[in-house]
Amino acid sequence: MKKLLYILIALFSILNTNAQTYSVEATPDTNSILIGEQINIILKANYRVDEGEVNIIFPTLYDTINEFVEIVSKSVVDTIIPDKNDPYAFVKQQKITITSFDSGYYAIPPFKFIINADTVETEPILIEVQTMEVDTTKAIFDIKQPISEPFSIVDWLKDNWWWMIAILVLGIGIFFLIKYLKNRKPKEEPEVIIPDIPIHIIALEKLEKVKSDKLWQSGKVKAYHSHISEILREYIENRYQVNALEETTSEIMHGLRLQNISPVLMNKLTQTLTLADLVKFAKEQPLANENEMSINNAIEFVNATKIENIEAAKDAN
Numbered sequence: 001m002k003k004l005l006y007i008l009i010a011l012f013s014i015l016n017t018n019a020q021t022y023s024v025e026a027t028p029d030t031n032s033i034l035i036g037e038q039i040n041i042i043l044k045a046n047y048r049v050d051e052g053e054v055n056i057i058f059p060t061l062y063d064t065i066n067e068f069v070e071i072v073s074k075s076v077v078d079t080i081i082p083d084k085n086d087p088y089a090f091v092k093q094q095k096i097t098i099t100s101f102d103s104g105y106y107a108i109p110p111f112k113f114i115i116n117a118d119t120v121e122t123e124p125i126l127i128e129v130q131t132m133e134v135d136t137t138k139a140i141f142d143i144k145q146p147i148s149e150p151f152s153i154v155d156w157l158k159d160n161w162w163w164m165i166a167i168l169v170l171g172i173g174i175f176f177l178i179k180y181l182k183n184r185k186p187k188e189e190p191e192v193i194i195p196d197i198p199i200h201i202i203a204l205e206k207l208e209k210v211k212s213d214k215l216w217q218s219g220k221v222k223a224y225h226s227h228i229s230e231i232l233r234e235y236i237e238n239r240y241q242v243n244a245l246e247e248t249t250s251e252i253m254h255g256l257r258l259q260n261i262s263p264v265l266m267n268k269l270t271q272t273l274t275l276a277d278l279v280k281f282a283k284e285q286p287l288a289n290e291n292e293m294s295i296n297n298a299i300e301f302v303n304a305t306k307i308e309n310i311e312a313a314k315d316a317n
Contacts, residue, residue, distance in 0.1 A: 022047040022054060024113045026122035034130050035101055038072060041125070043094045045113055050088040057114040058094055065098060068106050069127075072097040100129045200306030203235040207299050216291045222279050224291065228298050229276035232269070235302055249273040265304055268297040 022045065029040045047054045058077055064070050074096045082091050100106065105128050110121035157164065207228070215224035230245075233252070237244040242255040253270055261269075272294045278284035286294075 021051065022056075022115055022120070024111070024115075024120050024122050026108075026111050026125060028108075028125055028127065031126065032128040032130065033100070034132065035103060036099060038097050038099045039127060041096050041098065041108075043096065043111055043122070045092045045115065045120075047090055047092075047115070048088050049090055055116055056092055058092070059111040059113060061096060065108055066106065068102045068104070068129075069098050069100050069108065072099050100127075103129050103131045105129075198307065199235055199238045200302050203231055203302045204299065206231045207295060207302070211295050216286075216288075221285065221291070222283075225276040225279040225286075225294060228294050229273055229280075232273065232298050232301065239305060239307070249277055261305065265301055269301050272297045272301075 024046070025044045027042045027044070029042075031039075033039055043058065045056045045058070047056065061071055061074055075094055077092055077094045080091050080093065081087060081089065083089055098108075105126060108125035108127060110124050113120045113122075210224065210227045210231070215221070215227070233244040236242060236252060236256070240256060240259055242252065244252050244255075247255070249270070252273065253266065256266065256269075275284070275286060275290060275294055279286065
C-alpha cells in the first residue's frame with residue numbers, strides 16, 4: 001500500500017511539473033536596415049512562480065550570429081513583473097544589438113533557452129540589409145571641399161581666453177614690480193664714525209692701563225682677560241664696523257676673514273680672545289707667560305691694524 005502511495009505522489013509531481021506554463025520569444029525592433037545600421041532584439045522568457053520553481057538559462061551568445069550578422073552588444077538579464085495585477089507572472093529579458101555590413105536577406109536562427117532542463121526555442125527572424133540607392137543616371141562628382149567659415153575675434157577669444165588672462169596677470173605683475181623698484185630706497189651704506197681721538201690710541205691707552213694695573217699678578221686673572229677681550233672687541237667694532245661686542249669669538253674671526261689682516265696676526269687674535277673665553281666661562285687658569293702673551297698680542301694687533309690719523313681714515317673709507 002505504501003509503495004503504491006509513493007508511486008502516486010511521484011506521478012503527481014511529474015504531471016505538475018509538466019503542467020508549468022512558460023514561453024520564450026525574440027522580438028526585433030525592425031526587420032529592415034541599411035548597411036551598418038543596428039537592430040535591437042529583445043529575448044524574453046515568460047513564466048509563473050506560483051506553479052513551482054523555474055530555472056531559466058538564457059542562450060549563450062558570441063560575437064557573431066553567422067558570417068554576415070555580428071553582435072554589437074548585449075545587456076544583462078533583467079527580471080520584471082509586466083502586470084501588477086498578476087504578481088506571479090514574471091518575465092526575464094535581455095537586449096542584444098546586431099548589425100551587418102553585407103546587403104541581403106539573413107535568417108537569425110532560433111535562440112535556445114533551457115528551462116527546467118527542457119530546451120525551448122524562439123521563432124527564427126528574417127532580416128533585410130539594404131544598400132544605399134544610387135542614381136546611375138547622374139554623373140559622379142568629386143567630394144566637395146569643406147566650406148570655410150568666417151573666423152572672428154570672438155571665436156579666437158573663445159579658444160584662447162586663458163592666454164588673455166595669463167597676459168593680464170603678467171602685465172599686472174610687471175607693473176607692480178616696476179613701481180616697487182622705482183619707489184625702493186637705495187641701500188644706505190653705514191656711516192663710518194671716526195672719533196676725534198683715533199681709535200687705536202684709545203685702545204692702546206686702555207691696554208697700557210690694564211698692563212700697569214697688574215691685575216693677573218694680584219690674582220684677578222678673570223678681570224685681566226675680560227678687560228683685554230673687551231678692549232679688543234671695541235677696537236675691532238669701530239675699526240671694521242662689525243658688531244664685535246655682541247658676537248662670539250668665532251663670529252668675529254669669520255667677519256674679519258675678508259679684511260687685509262695677515263694670517264699670523266689673525267692667529268694671535270684668535271688665541272687671545274679664546275683664552276679670555278676659557279678664563280671667563282671655563283675658569284681656566286693660564287700660566288704667567290700666557291697672561292703676558294695675551295696683552296702683548298692685543299697691543300701688536302692694534303698697532304698692526306691702526307689708521308694713523310683721521311684724514312687717512314676718511315681716505316681709506
